[in-house]
Amino acid sequence: MSKHQLDPNKWVDRYSDYLYNFTITRVNDREVAKDLVQDTFFASLKSMKNFKGEASERTWLISILKRKIIDHYRKINSKKGKAEIRMDFKTEDDNDSNWLEERVADHQYKTAEDTLVNEELGEAIYNCLAKLPEKQATVFRMKTIEGLETETICNELGITASNLWVIIHRARIAMAECMEKNWFK
Amino acid sequence: MKNKSFLFISCEEAKHICDKAQYNEASFWEKFKLNLRYIWCHITRTYVNRNKKLTKTVKSSKITCLKNSEKQQLKEVFQEELENQHQ
Numbered sequence: 249m250s251k252h253q254l255d256p257n258k259w260v261d262r263y264s265d266y267l268y269n270f271t272i273t274r275v276n277d278r279e280v281a282k283d284l285v286q287d288t289f290f291a292s293l294k295s296m297k298n299f300k301g302e303a304s305e306r307t308w309l310i311s312i313l314k315r316k317i318i319d320h321y322r323k324i325n326s327k328k329g330k331a332e333i334r335m336d337f338k339t340e341d342d343n344d345s346n347w348l349e350e351r352v353a354d355h356q357y358k359t360a361e362d363t364l365v366n367e368e369l370g371e372a373i374y375n376c377l378a379k380l381p382e383k384q385a386t387v388f389r390m391k392t393i394e395g396l397e398t399e400t401i402c403n404e405l406g407i408t409a410s411n412l413w414v415i416i417h418r419a420r421i422a423m424a425e426c427m428e429k430n431w432f433k
Numbered sequence: 434m435k436n437k438s439f440l441f442i443s444c445e446e447a448k449h450i451c452d453k454a455q456y457n458e459a460s461f462w463e464k465f466k467l468n469l470r471y472i473w474c475h476i477t478r479t480y481v482n483r484n485k486k487l488t489k490t491v492k493s494s495k496i497t498c499l500k501n502s503e504k505q506q507l508k509e510v511f512q513e514e515l516e517n518q519h520q
Contacts, residue, residue: 260508269496366495404501424484
């Protein structure tokens, strides 16, 4: 029996933020990132039979997302003309696929090390967030990551301000503990 | 007694103010009272330092996420696709 199993019913809750964050750092466009995440889920659903269970569900989804991002750049490339996009690259012997892999792997504005640290940190935060009860995770995400106003969150979720602060308090304690174990140790 | 409560806050209140301060929602007076407690209360000090560290870490990661409405929309569209697949 394979080590890892797929559970598409939980994909959106578990991985949409992580995949979106991965995408936005590579395409810099909210709408495009959203579409790519949606396309990834659809494509993954169609290729479920190819999943061998060797990688984790998230690793498998990320590998499909990477191909989607490459396809996106291929599309842009053919529309805008290769010269305009290829000018960042100095070596002449790079073939098209290698260039696209590079683009997907590392963000052009950061050093490889910065990208790696930020990605690992993002992963640690999302892992801790996934361990919180759903309500706490939602409120923490809206308040801390999206930076929404207290009133907006209360209206959207139908809770009072004092309720929100209790939830935030519990979420922050759990997040701090989890990050202490998994990131600061 | 009245003067005491005017300047001093409970540990729970201090934690609440500290949480609000992470989102710039604590008033100057609240922060003053928190700082006062921070000086002598070990529990408050530990909580404040840990809380600040979490804020700094999340900020430095520059993570982004889907809006709640976008996530809901994605969920609905995907659920539809999932049901189509099962049929």
